Amino acid sequence: MTSPSEESAPAAPTPNAGQQELIESTDGLYLVDAGAGTGKTFTVTHRYANIVAQDDVEPDDILLITFTRNAATEMKDRIVANCDYDMRALNDAPIQTFHSLCNEILDQHGFHAPSYLGIDDAITGSTQILENKPIEQEYFREFIDRFSDEHDEYADQLRCLSEPTELLDLINTLAAKGVFPTADGWYRDSRDALEGEFDAFKDAFDEVNRPRNGGSKQSTLRSALGRYGKDKCYLPDAPDRDELRGEYGSKSVPEDVAERVFTEDRDRLIEFVHDVYFDYLEFALGRNYLNFSFLQLFAFVLCCEDDDLRESLAFEYAMIDEFQDSSEIQFKLALLLSGTNNVCVVGDWKQSIYSFQYAAVENITAFESRLERFAAELNDDADRVSFPLEPVTRIELEQNYRSTQSILDFSENALVAPGSSRESVDRESVLEQVVSLFSNTERDHSQIEAFQHPDEHEAILTKIQEIVGNDEYAVEDDGELRLPTYGDIAVLTRTRDFGRELLSTAESSDFPMAYEGGIELFRTDQAKLLLAWLRILEGGSAAKRGWAVVLERAGYVLDEIDYVLEHGRYPDAMEGFRSELEAFETHAAVTRRVFDRYGYDGATADVLLTTIQSLHSSTTMTRGDLIRIIERGVESGYTQEVQAAAGTDSVTVQTIHSVKGLEHPIVILGNMNSGAFPPSGGSGGTVTYSETTGLRQRKRYDDAHGDPHVYDNWRADVLRRCQPTEYDEERRLLYVAMTRAEDHLLLAAGEEPNTFLEELPVEIATLEPNVSSVDLDERTQTQFSIDLPASPGPEGYSPHSLMDDGIYEAVSDGRGTEFGSRVHEFAEDYVLRTDATPDTDDERHVKAFLDGLPGELRVEERAYLPLEADGKRVTLSGVIDLVHVTDDTAEIVDFKTDLSRHAESEYRIQLSVYYHVLDEWFSDRTVTASLFYTAEDTRVEIDPLSEAELAELATENGLRP
Template structure:
């Protein structure tokens, strides 16, 4: 095996081969730090007797009584232990009535686990613990709404919501124009920012159309007396703003508020917490700004970053000892995340020592990557070193996991995924391409005909009705040929349809890869020409997905064998659904990095650690995106997106307890790609190179270069800690007593010196 296809102790081409090691953690615990003479010593002695030993910052957090507190809990630093210990401390030591404590979590499971843990704490009975108000934001505020006479039924099924939107689209003749999930995501984003559908923009034709569809959806919910999760928070927000008596009652009932996963908070959740906490502000929040990776779901990183600015007397406590990972893994995590600019300064300390370092792989392609990693998995299981369930394979997107998914199936390795349930081959963009292939093998495949009709720019329902009617009157044997009999067809349309039908007829005789390339000649244009398809799915993502489909087909000689393989994959995936319900099943876990947050495994394989995969191409070109969800303008979009991508890399690394394997394919979508800048920068390299030796500077696509130099100059810079905006000071601009507002976030801007690139 060559050094390119074997695991190495540092990335290929790294400027340095060793990293500055993480500082070892102090072994001092509450045993040494809490004197028996302290008034609360009994509490810590009881914790120790139960096997819980807290370190210095954990003790400080637990003892915090009044006023706002931000606990920055680094990865693996024991945040749940602190949250539960602090709630128990309030009850046992400070004699706070548990009915006066509100403990907010992000999942129902987390709320239940916290209660179960607290029952074993000193001085607490099951009854005392269950007097605590715990739950998710949604469950807590839904209870509030019901107490005020709200009687709506909860619409908690994503499938039901999507069906409702599909009905609306069909009624408007737009059933093939939008993905319901996309529209619902846009609406959710507005509600998370305390806005209704009426606040949505309606300048462009697409915006007007989206707004009208979502207004119909809101009317549908109202007519059926439904309330969805976003409505719960929005209605509670409006209710508390309007009903000051109710708000005062909430303040009096819950003088102490504890909130978990603060980095995932969205604006409306933050406003609700602030409303209830004021004026005493006994708000105790726990989170890690380095793990803010859910901006696409509404999480706002500025909330945790600006906590001390919003609460001027806030205490900030940093939990910086990692109890999960070995020292070498902690070292890499520190070196990766330190390059983010918009973060609270902190460096993890290591508690576990081990000689083994993270190891790196540089395969040629994602298919070779999958083959080599599965080979390693099998080797470790057969040797008895690990079980399948000890291992997780993490990836950035569903597309980048396609080769790994296929290889797991081919090698018959038991595994589970945590996607929506569909395989890569069932995705909305991919399925019509495969259905063209299916039609070439079986011209009477009605389901495949229905699937591809939108790519003919034809209404699916009306055209299918026409085809079925014509087949009864004058059967063709090849139902798709009935398209030529459509009424009111212009000559050029008939000509285009004839061309397409001829292509379909000859696909079965081509290799699968050639056939897909032939289909893409017209299919890509259809997707990219439709603004509706690119509201949240940018064109780069479409191209990436279809290129991955090509890659999956190249090892097959015939369309028939390829389709058989695809069907086998889909069948295997359906079988896996049963394994997901068995938490003790000995299976490898294949999941996105987003899904892995909060989890840990003895062994982690991070795949796709290459430029355009992670960081994803959409982040490198974020300034070109026209979707409705990404904040900022121009370069700010790129900076914002890249910092979130680096946080994803950090989350991937910190899931590993003992072993970490990182793989960076050198070719992706047929093009050379460099090792992820996040890894190379950690190892002191600022310029990354693809395998072929072509130099690639970090940043967006390269453009013709002019001579440039850096000079110091005056600029206006935004004072917000999470805003990247700055602008050059105009040479003729007067600065005396002049104030500027940031055009992006409306914070104050100040004059400061900055290195500015000038071109000659």
């Protein structure tokens, strides 16, 4: 595999004609079609160096947007090599991602940005950027529980949801589209977007309703409506199938169906989404965090509303890389931040594969029309985009420095391959948009093959062994051909599951193979074993499921496991280990002990422990909550990016999404199977949004038949069938996979090849598996090296980050986290409702203590303390159990259910953090901090550490911003 650059640079340092045109074209509007392997990064960085070489231009005058942090770093490295500026001078230059740019804007200017939407909370230097999806989902579930309690009027809408977090995906989608709520409505005219566009929908309707085969065959829509109502339960007013499809023998659906399905009263739905959206914005700010979507939302609003700020931020030059991966809000942000018409967008529509991350391929395929429309929208009440919008000069990079001409020509077939037997693709119109690439390689020695076998994994391994050392698959290396090795080969797959299964097959055969890409963190052996012990500790019906996993891990066979579970006679050593775990006070301590017992000390165990510590510090999480988080992570396939520590000669396995921008001498595209690529799946969430149909609800709660029931919405079902297929992006994925190959391209399938493969101009041969033993001096290592996501904002740590968790592990007589959680929940309930009844002595002690406090009681107060540690700013955040406020004092109280005072020195660190936060909040009062030991009914005041001492601890513990 070559260097993981965003695109290959040309073999020679001299730019070709297309590259030279872009490098020299510094002023004006440019749309650059930079196809796969055309030296995009080489050209963009040379263009940057050419611009900054001008006498009156500094790096701060040029905005260069990339879509990954690694790409930004590489851009800086290459620019340094081509201009008079060194890395120190470019270190703070605006060469960055949209998210980091927005974070910088908000960090410096965003304090009052929420006020433009009617939100009272502010964005501060301690506001965290939340990247961890499981943590945000837990926050959102907590939010929805609160929202449902406070909004009885939306009970029917909430009943229809199969999974509340689907609303979080909807909110992020709307934010990417520039649709924002305000306290009394919607920001600017964004509500209009929620209605959809009937004219655009009618065009799509007409396209799928046109009779096929010159009028002799019924339309795609009429054929699809043959399944209308299947496995559905509609309200009585729904039309029947024949009414929608038209008279018998007709070839298309009646014209009036378009208006009937589009027209629907959605005011209540829009009100519901508005209130969820707005309240969640307030909730997130109240918890002092922003997700990536909200970063862009508030930066956009700030740039729209503050004219002076926008003008001060404006850049003389703007270049946006990978523009096909940008969203609508990012396009608009780029316009707001461009002070002149010196704007250059670079991309390739054929490689737009991130719609699930809100990318809009139309940003590049319809660049000119969107440029005019977005500028008009931004200028509707002020002169925000003042530069001329034409002419737009189009530059095409056609010289490919990666693949042979045979592979380039073959790859174009991916863009017109139907995704199913029912789909018809207009080849001519698609290929008219394609800028064909011309190979710069001297040879065209490519093998392009396809093979299949029901045991596809074994067949792929067999084919790899046939390739290695075979001169028919020779690869080019510095202008010469050499025999291929295992390290020259990459197996690409649409799904992670297939890659994991292939790796498992390879390991069982001692085959040299390594995995790169995203790993389903909660599906790892470490997570499964941790989940098993958590279930055992939780008890109840889930305990047997946990014991079954633990017993199997210990080597018990199925019959033995059944006997043990039936009689409940668990091995003494396991019972003893359970007792040991029950005594631990924190989930992190339980996790660490489980991993220690089973020898899990690699990166996967580390990232799991880090995730659990983050969850613990960010949420009030019980053991049951943690179990549910892991279970949901298993179901959703939550992923963490990993890199395998491969040996010097091993096959690489990657998903297609993770391989974009890379290249390999030999590519095997696996899992070309029906239902896998394109994947078969559900039809999305209950509440959906698209530009053409607007906001829609697939389910409705009603009691039309006398019994309350969640009904299917017939209009939503028909609307879905009126839309074009979603196979376009799958075709682009196929294209991306093919164009990763430099020398040879192979495609593999199992028993049922997909329509893609069947329609490609290649014969599918049957390959009989015959994997032989591999004798290599150095085997691949398949341990995962997991990269924890780096936040573009201030890093958040809990006070536990400064504490020694080892104090909990030495305790043998503790009462466990569940007991402590119940006591804390009682304290909160008693303060908020005063009618909570104590069940234990600890709770009775808490009640008596609270009854004796004369001032205002505040529970579960979140506190944030920024510190300067080793010259860097870090933020500590935690939740204070109780704040007792009187006219003269503010008292911090932390409830502890420990049976001893063994951890008091570490608790002092925790309370010191809270002390300094409250000392700032209540500067006119005396602030104290104390522990209340619930078992002893004793209060102990703590002498806090200074902020300098906390900063020193932060440095010692390696906390970094």
